[in-house]
Amino acid sequence: MGGYFPCLDCAGGGGSRYCCFLRKGGEGEMMSLLILIFEFFKIGLFSVGGGLATLPFLYRLADKYPWFSAKQIPDMIAVSESTPGPLGINMATYTGFQHSGVIGSIAATFGLVLPSVIIIILISKVLEKFRSNKYVEYAFYGLRPAVMGLIAAAGFGVLIGALFHSAALSDLTLSNLGSYIGIEECILFVVLLFATNKWKRHPIFYIVLSAIVGIVFAL
Numbered sequence: 001m002g003g004y005f006p007c008l009d010c011a012g013g014g015g016s017r018y019c020c021f022l023r024k025g026g027e028g029e030m031m032s033l034l035i036l037i038f039e040f041f042k043i044g045l046f047s048v049g050g051g052l053a054t055l056p057f058l059y060r061l062a063d064k065y066p067w068f069s070a071k072q073i074p075d076m077i078a079v080s081e082s083t084p085g086p087l088g089i090n091m092a093t094y095t096g097f098q099h100s101g102v103i104g105s106i107a108a109t110f111g112l113v114l115p116s117v118i119i120i121i122l123i124s125k126v127l128e129k130f131r132s133n134k135y136v137e138y139a140f141y142g143l144r145p146a147v148m149g150l151i152a153a154a155g156f157g158v159l160i161g162a163l164f165h166s167a168a169l170s171d172l173t174l175s176n177l178g179s180y181i182g183i184e185e186c187i188l189f190v191v192l193l194f195a196t197n198k199w200k201r202h203p204i205f206y207i208v209l210s211a212i213v214g215i216v217f218a219l
Contacts, residue, residue, distance in 0.1 A: 059073065
């Protein structure tokens with residue numbers, strides 16, 4: 001089952017691949033919540049670099065679990081950026097709510113922030129020594145370009161999903177490019193790219209403006 005925890009129906013071939021995760025109540029729901037916490041604990045532990053660094057992990061979750069699809073990630077980013085709070089935590093809360101409502105949002109958010117809390121508590125005990133440790137400095141020297149590469153790759157995937165009617169670059173070819181490209185989306189992208197560099201308004205202004213344009217033109 002590739003890392004899933006099957007119920008008796010799944011193990012016997014009588015259930016769907018995701019029936020354990022979709023079943024409400026009992027041990028199935030508890031196991032599903034524990035998996036949700038564990039997955040976001042891993043994201044919180046390894047997503048060095050802030051909220052955008054969680055994107056590669058979210059794409060992996062979209063492939064592994066039925067909680068959300070890769071096509072929903074750009075929408076999740078838009079919602080998370082439009083609401084108060086850090087991007088990564090908002091996306092964890094969003095995913096958890098999709099999974100199990102309020103309980104799921106609490107579980108996913110708890111799993112995401114727990115590694116940071118543990119690490120900060122440990123570091124605070126030896127802060128001065130940790131700050132001057134040359135091996136820690138060497139580690140961050142290697143982490144920075146790796147994190148930037150992960151963010152860039154995930155950002156490129158989001159760009160494809162937002163501007164093209166396809167969630168995967170592999171779906172695009174020269175012959176079908178015209179049918180996949182979103183003309184309105186591309187125009188809005190170029191206009192906002194120019195406007196945000198030309199006029200330094202607050203990001204909320206452009207977020208609200210984009211939402212209004214999307215509603216008016218039904219993008």
